[in-house]
Amino acid sequence: GDHYSRSMASYGVYLAACGFEYHGPKRHLAFAPRLSPENFRAAFTAAEGWGTFSQKQTAHEVNAAVAIKWGTLQLKTLSIVPAAGSHPTKATVTLAGTSVGAKLTVNDGRATIALVGEVTMAAGEELAVVLE
Numbered sequence: 001g002d003h004y005s006r007s008m009a010s011y012g013v014y015l016a017a018c019g020f021e022y023h024g025p026k027r028h029l030a031f032a033p034r035l036s037p038e039n040f041r042a043a044f045t046a047a048e049g050w051g052t053f054s055q056k057q058t059a060h061e062v063n064a065a066v067a068i069k070w071g072t073l074q075l076k077t078l079s080i081v082p083a084a085g086s087h088p089t090k091a092t093v094t095l096a097g098t099s100v101g102a103k104l105t106v107n108d109g110r111a112t113i114a115l116v117g118e119v120t121m122a123a124g125e126e127l128a129v130v131l132e
Helices: 002-018
Strands: 021-023 028-030 039-045 049-057 062-080 091-095 098-100 102-107 110-122 126-131
Touching (some): 098 110
Antiparallel strands (some): 049 062
16 A cells, blocks of 8 residues: 555665665665765665665775675675775785775775685674775
């Protein structure tokens, strides 16, 4: 009925505020928070699981994390927005405390981290990214 469409419309506002993008076949996840990007945390859903994204942003660094709470997430690329005016040149990525190779590209104010190989994250695991 009409109640379903109203709740889905409000979920669209939530997705827009988070700047959330997910493309399962491309293994791509992105966030561009529009509210409090300096200290942000939000839940997200994917094809085979769900979790949280968080970031703390300063003038010269972004610390971001993708934590899987249930299911799995296959990931090749992660895009986030660095602080206004900053130009990151290095991305350090770890999965469950283990270093993961990654290549950083910055275009149109968005930092895209391409992981060397695809990773499959399971419940309880966290992918941490530091942009400098």
